Amino acid sequence: MKTESTKVIVSNITPVKFDELNSKYNKTLSCPCSTISMPHKTFVSNTIKFHPVCKSIFVNQSWIKALYLFNASQYGVWDFRTTASSQFALLSDFCSISQDTIFQIENDVGNNDFITTYLLTDTQIHFEVNSTTESFKNSASARIIMFLNYLRTTVRENYLVSALNTNLITGISSNSNNMIHVAAFPVYYKSASGNSVSCNQGNPTSAATLNPLLNGSLTVNRIPRFESMPNSTIVSGFFAACTPLEALLQSTLDCLYENECLELLSDYFPALNHMGVNWTDFLLTSKQENLSVNDYFNNLFIEEWSTNINYSKYFNECHPSVCTYTTTDRADISYTIALFISLYGGLVIILRLIASFLVNVSLKFKHRSRNTSVHFGSFIIILLFTSLSTQTATVTIPNPSLSTYKNLQMLYSATLNCPCSTKTISYRSFVSLSPVLHQVCSSGFVTDDWVVLFKQSTNIESPNDWRNRAGAQFQLLSDFCRLANKTIDDSVDRFLKKFFIASTVFNEIDFNTQLNSSERRCTSFVASRSALYGIATDDRLKLVSFILPEIPEINSTMLTCVCATNPHCRALNVIYTQTSIQGIYVSYVMPSSIRGCLNSDSLLLSTLQCLYADSDCFPILLSHLKKFYSSSELKLSLHDISPLINDPTQSRFPPNTLVSTIFKEMMVEQWNESSSYKNFYESCAPIHCTYSEKIRTKTIAGIMLALMSVIGGLVVSLRLITPYLVRFFYYLWEKINKRQQNQQQDEQGKY
Known part of the structure; x- marks a missing residue:
């Protein structure tokens, strides 16, 4: 049974109608947008949940000031009292930077144009928007971490000295002659091989501790050693390092989830007791295991980022006026009956010609009459009309190869259309x-x-x-x-x-x-x-x-x-x-x-x-x-x-x-x-290619077959219809004659 490809155009598109069409004709459905560019903010909003520490008391100035000790630099690099206030001040800055960056990302994404040549489904929209948002997030995070890492390198290689005596200890002494001497002792630690390594040669860290010994009991030879004192208590999740920045980046903030640890801090930082708060009410929750501040900062302290898309607004902005799709249908019953009659009649004509050809060929040459010439001329006219008639046809090539596409592009570039089965292709693939x-x-x-x-x-x-x-x-x-x-x-x-x-x-x-x-x-x-x-x-x-x-x-x-x-x-x-x-x-x-x-x-x-x-x-x-x-x-x-x-x-x-x-x-x-254009084409994987061309409706064989089918069909049709027509005309003739006879009889009766 013959099949036909039909291009269907649907107007008055609504989201419901689009969903119905997409579920049935998603492979060939195409709905051009009236507006192909729109800002993301017209249909996208975000819900962002930050790490709880950024909304907690631990990044407030009251907490940071309570941790400040005027003699912090005298406790030793391993003691948490040395860098506690500085670490939390840096943590507060990290939270502020992250929040400002997220605000900027939202603005950048919102103002970024979303290009949509054709109407996309809700799933495709989510995929596109999430990819764009993730790209902006990664870009912003990478820039911040890049700057941070270079700053760390600059501090280390220039040996910029911390005022907290965490990477270099300074001392002032006087001799018997009252001459003042300034001495500097680099902070060092023992490597695995037993060698002493200073802070400008490496980046050591150790668990931050608290020790009840008074700072005055530490000797000038003991302070530069990167080792905690005996009988020290570890501050859970916090570290000591050559600078407060390096210490904070390694920290996991475990102490802020534990009431016992916060009580420990209250013992060593008296100002915390003056804040008059119950630390149980301020404990952090929802801890992410084994993540450091460096990890949190890499992710801009984001715990959850939810993108909300209003598809109705996107649909209204796109505003497709029409949708088109292609259907493939079998011929209907009327076409089948007409074809059957034509074929039957054509076969009759062909058999008649073959059977009588040898008998009549000589007679036709001898007794060619004017009527025969007229019939032959009519045949030629019909033949020419049939052969010269053309129509614009849409040709569909399923699953075209790259070479096929290139040939089609050379011949039919104006009308060629090859929809991709994958409309979003990673640059990495080609x-x-x-x-x-x-x-x-x-x-x-x-x-x-x-x-x-x-x-x-x-x-x-x-x-x-x-x-x-x-x-x-x-x-x-x-x-x-x-x-x-x-x-x-x-x-x-x-x-x-x-x-x-x-x-x-x-x-x-x-x-x-x-x-x-x-x-x-x-x-x-x-x-x-x-x-x-x-x-x-x-x-x-x-x-x-x-x-x-x-x-x-x-x-x-x-x-x-x-x-x-x-x-x-x-x-x-x-x-x-x-x-x-x-x-x-x-x-x-x-x-x-x-x-x-x-x-x-x-x-x-x-x-x-x-x-x-x-x-x-x-x-x-x-x-x-x-x-x-x-x-x-x-x-x-x-x-x-x-x-x-x-x-x-x-x-x-x-x-x-x-x-x-x-x-x-x-x-x-x-x-x-x-x-690689080849890789791009393979990733696109067009389902089919369509193009329009003017073609003759029949080939030579088709023309001959069509003529024979038409003539044969007419013969068969006339054979079927003629008896009824003759009877009908005979009936009319009889009726007319009978009416005339009745009229004549009526006229004669008057006289």
């Missing part, structure tokens, strides 16, 4: 995006062994020697390479997790155009890079430096700049040598290597020129390192350290480029971008 970082990030100059080698090769006799600070600077360079790589990886990962919206198959040109636009947005890190660079160069960091370094002139003992009064002091870095004859003297001035007030300043103001193969500096640098290398226990070979190569075809940063400039570009030399 896009590859990766950066090429500056070569220093993959060199030996950022390895741990190289950094440690510099830290071991310090020149104690000359504190102004570049080698005394080089280890920290190379550590900063290494950390920034890792940070840049992680930042870029996170950004690329967020981009690849996004979805490419394709209701229908894009042709390859349109696909590349739209994809290039998306990739450009992904690789535009101007705002993030500027903010990150701002942290690295923020003058406010200089204000918290404990020491007051001075920068002398080369070959001079005169001080021309003191960082305490001018944070922009700078001079060229030098390497000193000491001999028994000459004493300490400048043996080498390093070109394009600047000494600033902080290690971060020194690095940012310098270039990497000394690390290149075509530089005179590199072999001199190695020669000075070899003097210390023999005493090093590292397995590093200086012969394995390859210099950087100056190749303008591979790098957009010449050797004399400032490190700050390279940092601004996130160390990126270039982007390797590739996409």
Whole structure:
């Protein structure tokens, strides 16, 4: 039985009608929106539940002030009294930052345009909106954590001293001559190998404790040791570290869920008892197991994020005027009867022609009459009319391959339509995006062994020697390479997790155009890079430096700049040598290597020129390192350290480029971008392709068959109808004759 594809157009669309159509014709249903762009806030709202600590008394100023002790720095780094107030102040700031960020995310998502070419189902809308919201959340969280991690690195490598004596202990003493001496003792801990490691070399943590001993009983030799006192009580879920920030990030806040722990705090922080509250009423609930403050902050202290979608508002904004779908139907009964009669008549004609052909062929040539010519001409006219008639037909190609689609695109681009079975496609399925970082990030100059080698090769006799600070600077360079790589990886990962919206198959040109636009947005890190660079160069960091370094002139003992009064002091870095004859003297001035007030300043103001193969500096640098290398226990070979190569075809940063400039570009030399149209097409997986074309209604065989069927059908029909027509006309003729006879008889009767 013949089937026919019919395109049905439905108007006056309502949500109920759309649901009915979608349940029946979801594969071919298409409802174009009158408005294809609308802000999310027109139909999306959010319900957000924060971690209970952010709404608790523990982030209020009254609690934070009650934990403040004027002599907190004298208890030792392991004692919770040293950092308790600072940790909760930071926790309060983290909550505020998270809440402000969430507010901004809601605004950004709300103002972000939702693109909807065709009306989507409620399920599709939820999927799209949730994906967009999650992307904004991940992006905001990643930026905050990125800044936080770089701040942690900056504090550690610049050895910024905490006023709480948690990473450096300062002491003042006087001798018999009443001379005052200021001494500094780095806080250290014992590593697994038994070596002493200071806070600028690692990031130790231990459980925070409380000890009843008076702080005056601690000796100056005991305080710097990162070990808790005997008979101490552990504060559940809180830690001690080199800075209050590091301690807080590791904390799990267990104490705030336990009444006994809060009572313990009341014993050691007398001001808490003056608050006049029952701590049982303020215990936190719904604890998430084994999660630290760092984990909470990564998730912006969100416990639950519920997205509410008003589908009716979305439907009204989309406002589809019509919907179309395609149905495939078998021929109806009238067509079947007509076809049967035509076929029967056609067979009769064909058999008659075959049977009488040989007999009549000669007679037809001999006795061709004018009537025969007329009949033949009529036949030709019917034949031409039938053969020349055309119609616009919609052709459907089910499950087209890529090669089939490309052929159709070349022939029928104006009317071709191939709806995707998957309308939201992850970029990851067909896009590859990766950066090429500056070569220093993959060199030996950022390895741990190289950094440690510099830290071991310090020149104690000359504190102004570049080698005394080089280890920290190379550590900063290494950390920034890792940070840049992680930042870029996170950004690329967020981009690849996004979805490419394709209701229908894009042709390859349109696909590349739209994809290039998306990739450009992904690789535009101007705002993030500027903010990150701002942290690295923020003058406010200089204000918290404990020491007051001075920068002398080369070959001079005169001080021309003191960082305490001018944070922009700078001079060229030098390497000193000491001999028994000459004493300490400048043996080498390093070109394009600047000494600033902080290690971060020194690095940012310098270039990497000394690390290149075509530089005179590199072999001199190695020669000075070899003097210390023999005493090093590292397995590093200086012969394995390859210099950087100056190749303008591979790098957009010449050797004399400032490190700050390279940092601004996130160390990126270039982007390797590739996409697969084949993978996109396979992910789209079009159900079918339709196109319109004008076609002749019949082929030659079809024309002949149609003519024979028509003639045969007429013959059969006339055979059936003619007897009845003859009887009818005979009946009419008799009736007319009879009426005339009656009229004649009536007229004769009058006379």
